[in-house]
Amino acid sequence: MSIFFSDEAIASLIQEDVPYLDLTTYGLAIGKQLGEIEFSTRHPMTICATEEAARVLQYCGAEVHYQVESGTGCQEKQLILQASGTANALHSGWRVALNLMEYASGIASRTRALVDTVKTVNPAISIVTTRKCFPGTRAISIKAVLAGGGFFHRLGLSETVLIFNQHLIFLGGMVGLIERMNELRKKFPEQRICVEVETVADALMVAQSGVDLIQFDKISLSEIKPLVLKLKQQYPNLKLAAAGGITSENIKDYASSGVDILVTSSPYFGKPCDIAAKMTKTQ
Template sequence: MHPALLASKLLEWLEEDAPHGDLTSEAVVPRGVAVRAVVKAKEPGVAACTEDVAEALRLLGLEARPLKQSGEEFKPREAVLELEGDARTVLLLERTLVDLLSILSGVATATRRLVEEVRRVNPRVKVAATRKAPPGLRGLVKKAVEAGGGDTHRFSLSDAVIVKDNHAAIAGGVAEAVRRARERVSFIKLVEAEARSVEEAVEAAEAGADVVMLDNMTPGEVAEALRELERRGLRERVTVEVSGGVTPENIAEYAALGPDVISTSSITLKARPVDLSLEVVEVRGAPQGSRRPSQPPGGPSRRAPQL
């Protein structure tokens, strides 16, 4: 996501969190006070989109730099992002910023775990996201999947053709839907077809699909579909994707069968956010008598007020 677009998103989300301003900070924090703060981890995880967030914060008038790059692992009490600037602005952004990074790090962490699990069984199989993601966050969530070592899959309906069951029902079958797509879609766009049975998988491949998605099939059904595609000389002509019903508990079983891609929404919709927090570590320009946290990033300090 372009930094300017992300900055506008942050402002949009801030309007939800502080529609009439930050009552606490405006009452407690004098104008002209500047702070240096860090976003710190309370548990281990994988960083995601820290560079994008830092660039957006700079457009909003703060100095910011990632302390952990996207894809880099962090431990508890390690800082992942540093920001400096007007104290009221930092506190206004605190909850929105921390929640966003928590969600994205959760996606990257969940993806990394599945990627490592699959690699232990079959390093040739890719772990991919699906288009299922929180509205408004899909672009960043996809980048978080990439940070975790996964494949982004398509970002939108405009990226590629994926013939699903409803398309096939309207068109009169999987094969007919694939043929129509082949006739009307540019050569530069892939055509994928969802198959709910071995027969549909063969139909899609024979009709010219680039990718055959074995949807909501059991491991036994996936194995049968792969064997049938091989027997008919179709296996090398298509990319085989397994999707639907894939969980962290069964993904290794699917990977052992040898598909090319396993896609799952568990990494985009069900990933648990990583616990992060924001700490003010230095106060500048405070009125006489104000306390100043003196510990460096990572050390104990006073917590910043919560929004």
């Protein structure tokens, strides 16, 4: 699985943890001794960011001998990454590599759990994640979501036209948006036009305007199910998404509502996975 990380991005991750030198290794005068490091799972997980962890270790001067591909479902005590080098190289890259894999694998594992849950209800439904990841971590967060079998809602504001209530404030409400729909279509002939709605009435009004996707935000399941049925009958090409507070506790219910897409931020929030790092002296 390939997500672009520049050499500068990898270097900045290391520099954040090792701005000048590893003072402890330097003070103990052990930096030139040779050793090996092995990372293994402490519990079942969907692994992620082994490629970036390997690049961190290589950048620090270690040689990587083995790594598991991101997106692999791993069992407890499974070896996922192995490298050798000087004590200075191993200690410089150890924690950065471990943090990357633990946090990314946490997101990937939570995504995988959601995907596996909804596929039992509706195999055709898509799980997509929002832009609500911690600032500065979008690339690794997106990689983790993909590793878990999910996809992204959109990568940034430049990618799609998605109209929220906050936009309607400057348009004179939903009526003002409908009046501009033809203009929007002409301006963006290749982009999908998506609108988020919070009421059934707004959903019906927007559907008539010819949008490509309607996103229900925090509309109750009891309202969504009959609304989806009605909209699908009248507008068979219209895509429908549900968003707002979708978690592992309620995602199965939302999956049964008939929508095409479930939009969630929940994979980003939770405990990192637990990965063991074992270092040994080889000479």
